[in-house]
Amino acid sequence: MNPRLRAAAERGLRPVAGERAGLQQLATGRGRAVFAGTGPGVEVVVKAYEDAPALAHEVGVLGLARDRGAPVPEVLAFEPGPPAVVVMTRLPGRPLTSAMGDGPAVEVGAALRVVHGLPAAPPYSGGQHRWDEFVAWSAQREAAACARLEILSSTQAAAAADLLGEARDLLAGRPTVLIHGDLQADHVLVEDGRLSGLIDFVDAQPGDGLLDVAVLTLWDEALAGPVLHGLGLAADGATAELLDRYRVLRHLAAAAWLLERGYAAESARHADAVRAGLGA
Secondary structure, three states: OOHHHHHHHHHHHHHHHOOOOEEEEEEEEOOEEEEEEEEOOEEEEEEEEOOHHHHHHHHHHHHHHHHOOOOOOOEEEEEOOOOEEEEEEOOOOEEOOHHHOHHHHHHHHHHHHHHHOOOOOOOOOOOOOOHHHHHHHHHHHHHHHHHHOOOOOHHHHHHHHHHHHOOHHHHHOOOOEEEOOOOOHHHEEEEOOEEEEEOOOOOOEEEOHHHHHHHHOOOOHHHHHHHHHHHOOOOOHHHHHHHHHHHHHHHHHHHHHHHHOOOHHHHHHHHHHHHHHHOO
C-alpha cells in the first residue's frame, strides 16, 4: 500500500466525514488506491490517484452524467493533487447478473443510453480518427502482447487480430458516443432488484456503445438482450456479430493486463475464451 496515497485520502476525507473518519482499503493498483470512508452518519468512497488528470477526467464525466439524470455517484469533494483525491457517495448493491432477471438489465441499458448521449468525438485513445482503424490497431497491439507473454501462440494471436481487422465493414459506420470504457459487472450495482447505479468512470472515452455491452456481457451473455432493449437497440445478427468480436478484443486485453500484474489463472481464463472465439 502506497502510504502517500493513503495520507492523501485521509486528508481528502476529513472535510467530508470529520476528524473521526476512518478508511478501509477496497482496491489498490499502480499509483492508485480506493477506500471506503466512514464517519458519523457518513459512508463514502475515496479514490487517490497519482495520475491526477485521470481522476479529474472521472470527476468531470460524473458531473455531466448526473446533470443528465444518470444513476452515478455524487462527487462530494475533489482535490486535484497530485495525488488527486475524490470523495463520492457510495452506492449500495451487488454486481449485475442475469440471475437477477431482465428488469435490472433493462434499467442498465436505459442508464447507458444517458451516458452514451454525452458529448464525445474522435480522436480515440490510440490517436486514430476512424473507429475501424482504432479497433484494428488495438487488436494488433493486444494480440502482440499476448504472443510476447506466451499467453497465446503466435498463430492464435495473429488469428485474433485478423478477426477484428476483418470486421472493418461492420465497424466503419459505427456511431461515436461516450462509453464507460470498463463496464464490467462489478461496476454495475443492483439493490433490491433495481439498478442502484454505474460506478468507476475513469476510463470513459469516445467509442462504440456496443463495446460497453460486450464488456458487461463478457461472462454472462444472457444480459445482452435486455441491456440492448433498454438501450433501444435491436438484437439482430449484425449486433450479435459485433458483440462477439468486441468480446474477443476485451479478452485479449484482459489476458495480457492480468498476467502482467501476476494474475495467471484469471489471464488463462481469458486466453481460453479467445481460443473459443476463434474456434480453436
